[in-house]
Amino acid sequence: REEEPCDVKEIGCMKWELLSISRGSTSELTYEIRVTNNCSNKMIYTVIQVPDGVVAVEPLNNSVYTAPSGRTYDVRNPNYTPFYSIRYKSKTDSISNGQGDILQYVLPGNTAPAYIHIASRLYPSLYYEAHLNTFNCPIQQLKPGMKLRGEETGAAYLQVFPNPTTGVLYADLSAWNGQEMELRIFNSQGQQVRRTQMVAQDVPQQVDLPQGLASGLYFMEVMTPQGEKHAVRFVLKQ
Structure with a gap:
């Protein structure tokens, strides 16, 4: 009910x-x-x-x-x-x-x-x-471990660590192993700060963050060859 x-x-x-x-x-x-x-x-x-x-x-x-x-x-x-x-x-x-x-x-x-x-x-x-x-x-x-509606699809399959990060960031793209992914990073104002392509692997992959980024909240978005998008939040602490 x-x-x-x-x-x-x-x-x-x-x-x-x-x-x-x-x-x-x-x-x-x-x-x-x-x-x-x-x-x-x-x-x-x-x-x-x-x-x-x-x-x-x-x-x-x-x-x-x-x-x-x-x-x-x-x-x-x-x-x-x-x-x-x-x-x-x-x-x-x-x-x-x-x-x-x-x-x-x-x-x-x-x-x-x-x-x-x-x-x-x-x-x-x-x-x-x-x-x-x-x-x-x-x-x-929400109690620890509880998921909001919709979190089972999208960000649940895209994970980044460490989070917060001091500048070194890894992404787990294993759900799309072998596919060429477009990866974009946005700041909290929605401005794109990085865009790149990478082939997803079954092991965590390092994502190079631009030099000079301010500390704060950022978003990583990946897009599959089929146009499906997934996003996750991370915090940068310089």
Whole structure:
């Protein structure tokens, strides 16, 4: 039995549910929102407001978000229209006729908005928006070893160590042994700081970090020859 959502808003044929706010071993907060489209018109995108000037920790800009349903969405983070937000744009088969998807994102722990402005656009030009309240949503503390929805795919197969690192970093790409991978590294503002190609091996491989990187949070993203993307966070301490 699923837990009751913290807040539910229904406008027209769209329904948005704030399912949970969770805190893991860091101060970062993970939000889960279920979007349900009861229209026959397919959804084009959903945008979820984030505080002005804040860049969500996850999902990464220009990455592909995979919902628990398996449907995929192109991510723009940050997105500027119709308001400052994260945008999840349907890649192929979008939701309609009562289907729903869970959208998950991570914000820095010092940002805790009292409400979340959310909007969805449907074909051809339908637009619905609402505000979800967060004050009835107690922050859940995840126990060590607990996984958030969606972590079994994606970052679970891509591991880096040591983490934190002082500059020497290894990646475990054994899940894609023999495949030529594109590897990119981004800083916490979503700016690319390194891009390279490497053939995955069944042993950990050293990843050369650029000289002069500042200490802080970074993201490694790898892309398979089929275009499948996986990302993981790491911390650099110089």
